[in-house]
Amino acid sequence: MTARFSKIVGTGSCLPGAPVSNDELARRLAERGIETSDSWIVERTGIRQRHLAETGVTSSQLGAEAAREALKAAGLEATDIDLIVVATSTPDWVFPSTACLVQKALGAPGGAAFDVQAVCTGFAYAMSVADSMIRTGAAHRALVIGAEVFSRILDWNDRGTCVLFGDGAGAVVLAASDEPGVLATRLHADGRYENILRTAGHVSGGSITGYPFLTMDGQAVFKLAVSVLDSVARETVEAAGLQLADVDWLIPHQANVRILQATARKLGMEQDKVVVTVDRHANTSAASVPLALDVAVRDGRIRPGHNVLMEGVGGGFTWGAVLARM
Numbered sequence: 001m002t003a004r005f006s007k008i009v010g011t012g013s014c015l016p017g018a019p020v021s022n023d024e025l026a027r028r029l030a031e032r033g034i035e036t037s038d039s040w041i042v043e044r045t046g047i048r049q050r051h052l053a054e055t056g057v058t059s060s061q062l063g064a065e066a067a068r069e070a071l072k073a074a075g076l077e078a079t080d081i082d083l084i085v086v087a088t089s090t091p092d093w094v095f096p097s098t099a100c101l102v103q104k105a106l107g108a109p110g111g112a113a114f115d116v117q118a119v120c121t122g123f124a125y126a127m128s129v130a131d132s133m134i135r136t137g138a139a140h141r142a143l144v145i146g147a148e149v150f151s152r153i154l155d156w157n158d159r160g161t162c163v164l165f166g167d168g169a170g171a172v173v174l175a176a177s178d179e180p181g182v183l184a185t186r187l188h189a190d191g192r193y194e195n196i197l198r199t200a201g202h203v204s205g206g207s208i209t210g211y212p213f214l215t216m217d218g219q220a221v222f223k224l225a226v227s228v229l230d231s232v233a234r235e236t237v238e239a240a241g242l243q244l245a246d247v248d249w250l251i252p253h254q255a256n257v258r259i260l261q262a263t264a265r266k267l268g269m270e271q272d273k274v275v276v277t278v279d280r281h282a283n284t285s286a287a288s289v290p291l292a293l294d295v296a297v298r299d300g301r302i303r304p305g306h307n308v309l310m311e312g313v314g315g316g317f318t319w320g321a322v323l324a325r326m
């Protein structure tokens, strides 16, 4: 029996509306009496702009548009898809899942569709699940999507968090293949750190219980992120029987350019091997890695045969990585 792998055969992305620059955001926050500046944001995070969804624009809409782009790149129709996995922490509704709403929008009924919730590690979790299902024969062609409207869960009076995030979606088509494909995936979580990054609210009895906005201990997240992005990169490359020198492109979760630079330094990788989009998109949580992947595929940096190491880290605390040959 020939080995069965999953392979990325198309990528796509979607960003809502025009970018909002740091200066424009600072003006909007000043109207609320909140002080920030382009120089603080750029110096501490590398972020220069973000996209913010208009009222009524949802994760499923952004995810469906990214999926259409990925299908077009793969030369496939929505009806060729038998699995949709959406990674999101900002689903349209409590239920049905955002994946079911994407499936409806695409007009591809019948296959499996579900969401995974691993915050900024969501895309790595979703890829790992879809890869496993394809390798076992439970699915043949999957859409794996990261889609977020994080602007909805930001406290716009908290300058320590509201300048950091943006909205958007990225998608890949993952298809069964005789050749590798996804070479290795590794996932982790440590729930003891749930309190350093969370949105600890919910709907109950018709009203919101808890606190429905994102809260974060930025420095604790920063330190843990740099440590686990290093360890999970090494672990995943080793699991694939490769060396770090075999990695053509590193795509860590796009949270902060300082985290990306520190990760590359620890791994001994050249900074120009790291795909950076946090300057343009800010932190789009589960959407950040597939968005960055799509940018680097479309601008011609990532080419067939390249080994791409994608890494997530975020609330949970969760972390994980996917090493894929394109």
Ligand code: UT7
Residues within 6 Å of the ligand: 035, 036, 037, 040, 041, 044, 045, 120, 159, 160, 161, 163, 197, 216, 217, 218, 219, 221, 222, 225, 253, 255, 256, 259, 283, 285, 313, 314, 315
């Ligand atoms: O998806 C994963 C989620 N998040 C992350 O990965 C984020 C990880 N953490 C970080 O990226 C950084 O910790 C931050 C960017 C969040 C913060 O950078 P920092 O260098 O750790 O700054 P800080 O929190 O220590 O704040 C320094 C100062 C404070 O003022 P004082 O106390 O020194 O007077 C803050 O009040 O900067 C102030 N500050 C701001 N000033 C202007 C915080 N936010 C802002 C702001 N504009 N937006």
